[in-house]
Amino acid sequence: MTHKGPRGGWSSDECPAGAFARRAFLQGTVAAGLVGAAGGGPLDHDADTAGRKNAGTGTIPFHGYHQAGIATPPQPTGTFASFDVMVADRTELTDLFRSLTAEARFLTAGGMPPKTPPDDGILGLQVVPDDLTFTLALGRTLFDGRYGLSSRKPAQLVTMEPFRHDDLNPAMAQGDLLIQLCAAHRDTLVHALLSVLARTGGAMKPRWRIDCQRNPPRPVGIPRDWFGFKDGISNPDTTDAATMDQLVWVQPHTAEPAWTAGGTYQVLRSIHFNLDKWAKVPLAEQERIFGRRKASGAPMYDLADNASDTLDPIYTNDPQGLVTPLNSHVRLANPQTPQTAATSAILRRSYDYNLTLDPRGGLDLGHAFCCFQRELNTYIAMQTRLEGEALVPFISPRGGGYFFAVPGVRDEHDYYARGLLT
Numbered sequence: 001m002t003h004k005g006p007r008g009g010w011s012s013d014e015c016p017a018g019a020f021a022r023r024a025f026l027q028g029t030v031a032a033g034l035v036g037a038a039g040g041g042p043l044d045h046d047a048d049t050a051g052r053k054n055a056g057t058g059t060i061p062f063h064g065y066h067q068a069g070i071a072t073p074p075q076p077t078g079t080f081a082s083f084d085v086m087v088a089d090r091t092e093l094t095d096l097f098r099s100l101t102a103e104a105r106f107l108t109a110g111g112m113p114p115k116t117p118p119d120d121g122i123l124g125l126q127v128v129p130d131d132l133t134f135t136l137a138l139g140r141t142l143f144d145g146r147y148g149l150s151s152r153k154p155a156q157l158v159t160m161e162p163f164r165h166d167d168l169n170p171a172m173a174q175g176d177l178l179i180q181l182c183a184a185h186r187d188t189l190v191h192a193l194l195s196v197l198a199r200t201g202g203a204m205k206p207r208w209r210i211d212c213q214r215n216p217p218r219p220v221g222i223p224r225d226w227f228g229f230k231d232g233i234s235n236p237d238t239t240d241a242a243t244m245d246q247l248v249w250v251q252p253h254t255a256e257p258a259w260t261a262g263g264t265y266q267v268l269r270s271i272h273f274n275l276d277k278w279a280k281v282p283l284a285e286q287e288r289i290f291g292r293r294k295a296s297g298a299p300m301y302d303l304a305d306n307a308s309d310t311l312d313p314i315y316t317n318d319p320q321g322l323v324t325p326l327n328s329h330v331r332l333a334n335p336q337t338p339q340t341a342a343t344s345a346i347l348r349r350s351y352d353y354n355l356t357l358d359p360r361g362g363l364d365l366g367h368a369f370c371c372f373q374r375e376l377n378t379y380i381a382m383q384t385r386l387e388g389e390a391l392v393p394f395i396s397p398r399g400g401g402y403f404f405a406v407p408g409v410r411d412e413h414d415y416y417a418r419g420l421l422t
């Protein structure tokens, strides 16, 4: 994660601690937050003297100018859960966000859980941090008339309208809030979700959820998706602060409301793969559909099975698309032309889902496509180009939505979206 100093951040005395616990549903979380902050905190890596790997002891810092779970290298498991907010007014909404903050702060640090309501014990006596990140994003509907927030809506935030080939199921789309949970192990995510539900006591109603994973590298490097292609190669360097500022993080003093600085637009699309159809496509054609080699992940011009996937695709000497077809996935996503330069870079942080059986037959495997960008319009322009891609017959986008991932929680006095709510 790229950490930055507070730029125009809130001072701690703007957030009186006494205002912290107002509603009954807050009580457990407040206790949890305090335990996490004041000792009983995370186990540290060195304490794992038994030499066990994956013991759940890794901690990803929760506080920062940006939320974790965006520039953070993707952990092996993920859950995206969407909720509708049920509270009556802005005061209760603020309480809910304080409650979510305290819960996220505790779960990501680990420690002894509060006694009320009792922890479910899934992670043992002491909650392990397990590289958990908790990332909160807001949907457009939160800015309707209910909480008087419409004038503070992120400028480009809209409801995701179906693209030409989408098969959107409204029950699996949008929502007031999106919580992205990522960790080393799935039990940590289930525990986190149960904990959030228990401690927010009906203030949020679950709407839809996608559980997913990052496949391990086969054999090395970038993981493969269910189509067997290395996926996630061309991506902005998340360790380069200038790149992230340019492409991902909303900057202060722009057309966006001031509170959004440090946040980013998040897009989630659950995309079913038609693998029966895909299996009938010869390898050479599959490669032309994606515009990269399948075994190596290298650009089309390198035929060697052991070619490097770090080679850059180059289209200047291939204007007709004889090597990399003009309607291939990578070439439409990023055509490398002056006209598309401003709409060709997003930060992809996708996962693979593996649900039970597809009601329409076969396995329900697909992509929890997730990306972050400073401007939502960048994504919309890119996806509009991809309406013409050769991959269309093999995918079926069924859910997801557009959200705004709020700026980071600066310190123990701050809470999610404080600048929006105050």
Ligand code: HEM
Residues within 6 Å of the ligand: 225, 227, 229, 230, 231, 232, 233, 234, 235, 269, 271, 290, 292, 313, 329, 330, 331, 333, 334, 344, 345, 346, 367, 369, 379, 382, 383, 386, 395
């Ligand atoms: C079924 C869903 C998708 C699959 C299976 C998929 C797969 C891939 C693969 C295999 C690559 C090439 C390797 C790499 O650079 O990572 C790639 C590249 C890329 N994809 Fe996707 N993708 C999907 C959806 C999307 C969507 C919805 C977008 C954005 C609207 C997108 C944007 C990109 C971009 C920007 C690149 C890099 C292009 C470049 O600069 O070379 N992808 N994708």
